[in-house]
Amino acid sequence: MKKNVWRVFSLILIIGLILSACAPNVEEVPTEEPSAENAGEPVQVQGEYTISNDFVFTYYVENAVALIDMHGFVIRDEEWELPVDSQVLGYMTYDAETLSGTFDLNLPALPEGEFNDVDNNGAENQGVQIFAVGYSPNLYGGPYSVGDDRSLGWPTYLASIKADTENDDEVIGGKLIVWSPDAEQSFPSSFGEDGLLFTADDPVASIESGYTLVDLDTEPFTFSKSPIAEMTLYEPDDVALKDFSGDSYTEAFDKMFEQISKEYAFNGIEGKQPDWDALYAELKPRVEQA
Incomplete structure (x- = not known):
């Protein structure tokens, strides 16, 4: 009986070896991981900030940065409510001893901001989505700015844009993230003669599809497609501590x-x-x- 069992087992083993030998040889092809270097456009925003007045961080303990739609500034409406759909949050650090910190934010594959036709060509175009990165602490409820914790207008405190606090918070410098649906759109390349952004006298330049980092501190503006967009968040002059100790x-x-x-x-x-x-x-x- 044991001999018959051994014969059956041996036969099964031989059949298994034959079948495995006849199976096709499948060569494993290594999967190429997504690379920021091959993205051809910004995929992440990161940077640093320094403050002189820490009063904000005394009241807020749930700190973050956010991708903030600048549509309110384009239309100059300080009461424009920031839609929750376009808000993307990023990580933020804060060192109370040095009054400084870092931040990073991953850009969404398809942003959900408002489109702005800012090419000044007199025709109706789809336009582009325009964003700044700014401080977005959680004061009440969930992490997003909505309901009783909503945001209005455009960012001025610890934002990637510089605002003139003495002139209706007009944008006078800094950096923006612009997203274009195609390569047929244009974006201002300078503030123009009036020194104001998104007005009729702004000269424009073609902008590539996808994300572009726009540096407003150069003349003309610099358009960059670097995968990692470096930014600084600015403390506005009206909030910064005033040091008169060296004066008479x-x-x-x-x-x-x-x-x-x-x-x-x-x-x-x-x-x-x-x-x-x-x-x-x-x-x-x-x-x-x-």
Whole structure:
């Protein structure tokens, strides 16, 4: 009985070896991993920031950066509500000792921002999507800016764009991320004669499809397709701490008075705005005598 069992087992083993020998030899082809170097456009945004005034980080503990749609600035609507669909969050670090940090954000394959026709050619075109990267802490509820925690207008604090706080937060520099659906679109290549972005006098240049990093600090603007887009987040001048320690008393007074007279909360309100000229004339002699 044992001999018959052994014969059956041997026969099965031989058949198995024959079948395996007849099987086709499949050569494994290594899978090529996606490479940022082959992407031909930005796939990630990263950079650093430094602040002088840490009051924001005293109140916010859930910190992040976000890809922020700049449509509100294009149409100059400070009440434009940032849609949640276009918001993409990125990681952010903060070192309380050095008042600095880093950030990185992966760009989505297909962004969901608003399209903006900014080529000034007089014809209706699909346009491009325009984004900045900015600080996007979580104050209430979920991580996105929506509902009671919504964002309006365009970013000015710790953003990749520089805003003129003395002129309606007009964009005056920094960097933008632009996404074009095809190679048939154009984008401003300079601020134009009026010094304002996205106005009728802006000269334009063709922009390639996909993502492009636009540097607004060069003349003309620089368009880059580097896979890793390097950016800096800027602390606005009106938030940064003012250091008068190296000035004389009179110099410090003049700088402080200039700042206060511009930023006083009740300026423009009848009965609330002081007579700044009279106040200066009264106080300056006292400072000089001190």
